[in-house]
Structure formats: C-alpha cells, structure tokens
Amino acid sequence: MTLPAASAERIAFKHQNAADLRGLVNVLTAFRAACLAEPVTPGLPAQLVPDGYRIVTRSVHMWGREDGSFPDTAILSKTGDEDSDIAGGYPIIDLMLPTAKLPDGACSISWKRRWSQDYPDGASRLSLDMAASLPADVSYYLNATLLSKPNDFFVIADSYGDLTTWRTECRATRRCRFDVIPRIDQQGIDVTIVFRGEQEK
Numbered sequence: 001m002t003l004p005a006a007s008a009e010r011i012a013f014k015h016q017n018a019a020d021l022r023g024l025v026n027v028l029t030a031f032r033a034a035c036l037a038e039p040v041t042p043g044l045p046a047q048l049v050p051d052g053y054r055i056v057t058r059s060v061h062m063w064g065r066e067d068g069s070f071p072d073t074a075i076l077s078k079t080g081d082e083d084s085d086i087a088g089g090y091p092i093i094d095l096m097l098p099t100a101k102l103p104d105g106a107c108s109i110s111w112k113r114r115w116s117q118d119y120p121d122g123a124s125r126l127s128l129d130m131a132a133s134l135p136a137d138v139s140y141y142l143n144a145t146l147l148s149k150p151n152d153f154f155v156i157a158d159s160y161g162d163l164t165t166w167r168t169e170c171r172a173t174r175r176c177r178f179d180v181i182p183r184i185d186q187q188g189i190d191v192t193i194v195f196r197g198e199q200e201k
Contacts, residue, residue, distance in 0.1 A: 008038045008047040011076070017089065018118040019126065019189055021137065027091050027111045027191060028141040034076075034093050035178070035195040036142070036170040040105030042097050045074035056080050058094075072097040089113030089188075107195040114188035123186045131160035131184045134191075138180055144168040147177065159185040167199065175199045 011033045015022035034048055045055050054077060058070035061082045076093035079085050085092050089112065096106035115123045132154060138144055144166040151162065161183040170176035177196040182189070 008044055009033060011048050011050040011053075011093070013050055013091070017091070017113070019089065019113040019115050020118065020130070021133075023089075023091075023111065023113060024130070024134075024137055024189075024191070025141060027109055027193070028138065030091055030093060031109045031178075031193045031195075032142055034095065034109060035107035035193075036168065036176060039171060040095055040098060040107055045076060045095055045097075048093070049076050053078055054080050061085075061092075072099050072102075086112050089117050104197065108192060110190075110192040112188065112190040115186075116188075123188075127158075127160065127184050127186055127189075128156060130189055131182070134180070134182060134184070135164065138164075138166060142166070142168050142178075144178075159183070165196070171198065 011030045013026040013030070015026050017023050017026060038044060049055055056075050056077055057066060058073040058075055059065065059067050060080065061075040061077055064081060074095045074097060076095070077085055078088060078090035082092070091109055091111045094108045094110070096102060098105040115126050119126060135146065135150070139146065145168070146164060147167050148163070148165040164180050165177060166180065167175055167177050176198050179194045179196055181192045181194065184190070
C-alpha cells in the first residue's frame with residue numbers, strides 16, 4: 001500500500017552544507033524524501049520545502065520571470081535563482097508535477113559546490129576521496145543496489161565521472177530505479193540524482 005502524500009515530511013538538511021560527506025549526505029537524504037518516499041503530487045512540493053527554501057517554477061528559476069513555459073514544475077530553491085543557487089553551492093530539488101503526458105511526474109536533485117568554498121587547499125585530496133567513496137555512500141545512505149556494471153578498477157585522475165544506475169526500496173512497497181550522474185574534479189563536486197521510475201518487486 002502506497003502511503004498518502006499527506007504523510008510526506010519536510011526535508012531537513014541536518015548537516016552543514018560543505019563540500020564533503022556532510023553535504024553529500026544532505027543531498028542523498030533529500031533525494032530519498034523528495035523522490036523515493038512519495039509519488040509526486042501537486043501538493044508534495046509544499047510539504048517538502050526545507051526551511052529557508054522557496055518554491056518557484058522552472059522559468060522563474062532559470063530566467064527570473066514567469067512566462068508560463070513550465071507551468072507544471074516546482075523547484076525547491078534556496079535563492080529562487082539557478083545561477084545564485086549554483087554559486088552558493090546549494091542543493092536544488094526539481095519536481096515535475098503529473099500531467100497527461102507525464103502521469104507520474106518526475107523528480108531529481110542536483111548539487112554543485114566548489115572545494116574552495118570550504119577547503120581552500122584541499123582540492124586534490126577531496127576530489128580523490130569523494131570520487132572513491134561515492135558508490136559506497138550512495139549504497140549506504142539510500143540502501144541501494146548497483147545495477148550498472150561497476151568499474152573494474154579505480155584510477156587516480158584529475159576528473160571523475162561515471163553514470164551509474166541503482167535500485168532501492170521506495171514508496172512503502174515498491175522498488176525504484178535511479179541514476180547518479182557525478183562530475184568530480186579539481187574545482188569541486190557536481191552530482192545529479194535522477195528518479196527513473198518504479199519497478200515490480
């Protein structure tokens with residue numbers, strides 16, 4: 001039995017938003033609350049919006065004005081502006097509300113943060129640490145199983161990025177797939193997690 005949307009809990013970023021495991025855990029737990037716990041419904045964004053965040057449409061977030069081009073969207077944004085959210089290194093939760101063409105809606109979260117915002121001299125070490133531990137962190141914090149083929153070996157490099165597909169329990173009685181799309185380099189971390197839909201158990 002799927003839980004009603006009324007039971008959705010407000011997203012709470014429990015850790016400091018820093019370019020390290022604390023920030024990543026915030027993103028993973030926000031993805032679980034926004035994309036895995038409940039189906040997307042018109043009322044869900046208002047129930048999820050974190051303290052200090054606001055809800056805007058995609059057109060407002062991208063262009064700073066409402067032009068009606070993305071009416072069935074809800075972006076949970078710290079600043080209300082895409083460029084400002086990215087510059088500040090804040091997680092962005094992107095919800096597409098159900099429509100006739102997209103009856104289940106869509107859900108993703110993205111987070112881009114520069115190392116220098118938190119660690120002026122730690123770029124080389126942080127990029128390696130975060131890239132090497134990312135699959136284990138996703139598995140642990142989302143209780144997820146990797147579906148895509150893992151890398152045969154890990155090579156130290158200046159930049160890391162490897163789309164992976166995962167499965168986890170979701171929406172009380174279902175299993176869901178999601179993709180993790182990271183880019184980790186000497187500048188910082190850029191991660192997008194995209195909900196890909198329910199599967200039969």
